[in-house]
Amino acid sequence: MLQHSDDPDTFRANISSWIEAHCAPELRAIPRTDQQICWGGKRFDFSSAAQKAWMQAAAETGLSAPRWPVEYGGAGLSRQQEKIYREELARLNAPTPLESFGLWMLGPALLEFGTHDQKLHYLPQITRGEIRWCQGYSEPGAGSDLASVQTRAEDRGDHWVVNGSKIWTSYADQADWIFALVRTDREAPKHRGISFMLIDMEAEGVSTKPIRLISGASPFCETFFDNVVVPKEDPAGLSRIVGELNRGWDVAKHLLTHEREMIGGGAQGLLGTRSLGAFLQDLDDQVLADPVLRSRAMELEVDSLATAMTLDRYKDMAKQGGVGHASAMLKYAGTELNKRRYELLMSVTGSDGLDWDGAHGALPSEWLRTKANSIEGGTSEVMLDILSKRVLDLPSQ
Amino acid sequence: MTASLVPSGDEVMLRDSARAFLAEASPVSALRANRDGGRPYDPALWSEMVKMGWAGVLLPEEAGGSDMGHRAAGILAEEMGEVLAASPFLSSAVIAATALRAAGSARLAGIAEGATYALALDETSKFAPERAGLQATRAGNGYRLTGRKCFVADGGSADRVLVLARTAGAPGEAEGLTLFDLDANSAGITRTARATVDSRDHANLDFDGVEATGEDVLGEADNAMAVLAPALRAGQAGLSAELLGLTSGAFWMTAAYLRERRQFGRTIGSFQALQHRAAHLWCEIEVTASAVANAGRVLDETPEEADLAVSVAKARATRTAKLAVSEGVQMHGGIGMTDEFDMGFYMKRARVGAEWLGDYGYHAARVAAARGF
Incomplete structure (x- = not known):
């Protein structure tokens, strides 16, 4: 059984051996495909027994919703512990045991606006993937x-x-x-x-x-x-x-803010997860000999790293009292960056990347999907409206 | 785990006191007065900074410093950038302090007392330390330096100069370089002041058989990079912070103008075309601010891993500053073009800051190399 030790190093060691024990090796393969995402629900077809077992193990310890209170089916982790947990998942190449709109959106809305009884009823159904x-x-x-x-x-x-x-x-x-x-x-x-x-x-x-x-x-x-x-x-x-x-608009606004942070942060399933570096290392050297492509790749890498640092900084700010409307920046910057990344991936893969299902998997479909990133959850233009009015205090007339 | 990217309580206090001091002692009008009076900076302002301990921000206590670290130095640089305060802070308190500290130099304590330094490195129009060719040839127990350095920041006024010279190998090789710490008024050094667009002190330095002893060598002979590399990282991070402050100063000046200027019967800040450009710029500034804060933190915690963090910061800071001053002039319209208005000072300093210690391309290429392509 997982021990929620307060010491970060002990916690890391415990969570890592817990992941090793419950996430079967067959689940820890790359590349990650849509079929590997565990959504749960009454009608969900698990891709394997291992996937089901992994979700159930997480549900039992509350780790499908790491930060939710234990009484509502979560694991009650601190921010730092959650970060360690995510880092260990990534390090061990383990998929997130359960993804769902319940975890991402309804849960946070209920936690903020629901009654105690609503939370007791609905939240554990979400964390158990039911x-x-x-x-x-x-x-x-x-x-x-x-x-x-x-x-x-x-x-x-x-x-x-x-x-x-x-x-x-x-x-x-x-x-x-x-x-x-x-x-x-x-x-x-x-x-x-x-x-x-x-x-x-x-x-x-x-x-x-x-x-x-x-x-x-x-x-x-x-x-x-x-x-x-x-x-x-x-x-x-x-x-x-x-x-x-x-007063549903208050709930909706709260959730939209939450959703923006998530999309901006590149939540799995909403943004593609392919990294530029992994791609470039496998490519023919000649591709990056093109100075224009090379310069785009360098600029993108600079901006990607700085954006990742921004996500870290905003998380640190959130710990000290929240970021408010500035979360619209994460959504705007993150989604526009993701679109640029996929445009570049399409350019560097050249004609090899043009098949729906080819040398680079479903890259074209992922590329096209990113075009929705700056539309869903509030368009880039709506984000800029929010920032100019709420953060920059620019007048409406 | 990296410390929080949000300023600590001490750092917030440092920022607030620096901001209050600079607003009073060095508003942008002080830069204008320096320019009109033909002086690159106000020595009285530097004395005040020294008294407040800013010159010792990166020095150990035994050398008279406060050892607050690179993040704190960045916060000071950022505040100076915000009002374009001109001083030898980066050259002396950041670059020279880091080099002398890395070398264990006995001259370290002089910096806390206000001794000013310049780093003489470039020999061509682009930053490339390993291309240095200024010759330091063995002569008796010491060396003779001959050659030319250009674009030496604070080189016209500094008390001392750190000179990168070639003692072995050929230009282009990182080995065979030696860093000398010399009196800037040594016989054989000719300093030619340049009138750079930012109205600050930049000079070309000619070395004609300048004598140096073994004691003037900072660190080891033929191995300048051991002390120069950390000093450059510190300077690049500090300059990134200054550029971020400059960017923020230009941006908020512009935002205030958008709220106040009326045309077509409306406040121009109500036009969505301008709102979106302003909001986009603010997003760019936020992202750059993260890179700058991160560079300071990494330098304080794991300096040996700081190359990537520093180059991301300098690349971002260079580009964001350029966007902010371009938009600043455009959104101010005609008045933005006038010398009477301050925006031009921001634009000119941004251009000089873009070149100093490595331009966008230099740092982006370092990022790419660190990331394996």
Whole structure:
């Protein structure tokens, strides 16, 4: 059993032997593919018994959610311990045992805005990989202007009736539940009539349709709600609204800030993980003899290293009280950098990198996918708006 | 594990006191007065800095220093950059202090007392220490130095000069170089002041059979890099910090102007075209600030691994400063072009800082080499 020693060196030794003991060698291969990501959920097909065992071992010790409190299924680690844990995972080439929108988004929202009972019910389902969540934010008519969502939930006494549609709901076709922004007061100003609602994807009237992207297949869906009945309270007495009624925008804003930090930080599954250095070492020397390519590679390396240092510095700042709206910088800088990295990878691989499934795996598909990085979670332009207004204090007129 | 990239309590105090002092003692108008008065810096300002212990920030206590480290030196340099304060701080308190300390020189304590130094290194228009060809030939028990150094920062005014000379091998080889610590007024040294765009002290130094003894050799003969390399890293990190401060000074001056200037019946800062450029620039500054803080920390903790961190910082600082001053002039419009307005001083210092101790390409190439390509 894992000992949560306070001494960093002891902790590192313990966590490392724990990883060695529970993450089978077959899981520790590179390159990492989509199939190796463990998403969990009722309908998830584990790629191997080893993958399932690794997730379950992590769930038992709470390490699928390292920093969440133990009573809600987490491991209760400190920031420093979590950092050590991630470093050891990387060093041992072990995949993250569980990835999910529950861990990334709903969990943080519940921890901040949920009731104790909501946390007790929903969070352990997430950390054990039992329920897979998806996010219902954007709509065909509400992209950058998210607060204009039109999906509505009408109050029918003891339940809501939900109608409308959501777009860019990642993995909605494989998710068990959705957390969605719905309009619960159509008279109120647009930011004041939205609620953050939890909806069972198995409820009657919910349907999904995958969206094909320029990168080929895609995890994105459109999700439709046709007279979906959502009880105001579960049989257990839990509200299906997180935070206050009509105050869902506060929850959404909090989560968007969180999401920005994550996308900017290159969270697995959202940003590609290929490093430039590994690529260049395998290439024909002639490629970097091209002075233009070489100079792009050097500039990118300078900026990548400085951006990594910035993530470290912002983590240090967060420990001392938070970074607030400046997190928009991480999202902007991180995603724009990632797009540059993949443009360069495509250039250095030349014609070898043009096949959907070729010498460099699915590189073209990864390259095309990065184009969404600076759109999802708030476009680069929205980030610059936030920074100019909230950080630089530039006037609106 | 690297210490936090956020300033410590002591560092915040140092920054605040430096900022308050410089705002009073050396606003940008002081640089203008220096220029108009034809002097490269104000010796009275340097005396004040020495009294406050800034000259000893990298010196051990026994040499009269506070030994606060490179991150602290960077914080001071950053504050000086913010208001373009001119002083021999980088040449003396950072570069020479590090070289003399690495060599265990008996002259170390002089720096804490305010002795000023210049590093005479370049012989061509681009920084390349191993290309040094200035000859130091054996003569009796000592050496005679003959050759020319250009772009010597603080070279016109410094009390002493560190000269990189070739005692063996050929230009291009890192071995065979020797670093001398000489009185800048030694017979045979001719100092020619240059009128560089930043209005600071830069000089060309001609050496005509200048006599040096074995005691003037800093570190070992033929092995200058052992003391020069750490001094260069320290100087490059300090200069990166100065450039970051300069960048921040230019940026916030511009942001204030965007909030105040009205055209077309609106504040120009309300135009999204300008907002986005300003916000982009701020992001670049944040990223560069991380590289600068990291370079100071790595120099303090694992100096032998600092090459990469320092080159990332200098490359980033050079490029971000250029962007900030270019945008600064453009966003100020016509007034940004006038000598009466201060932005031009920022632009000119940024250009000189870009070249000193290695330009963008030099440091980017070092980064690439350290990363295996």
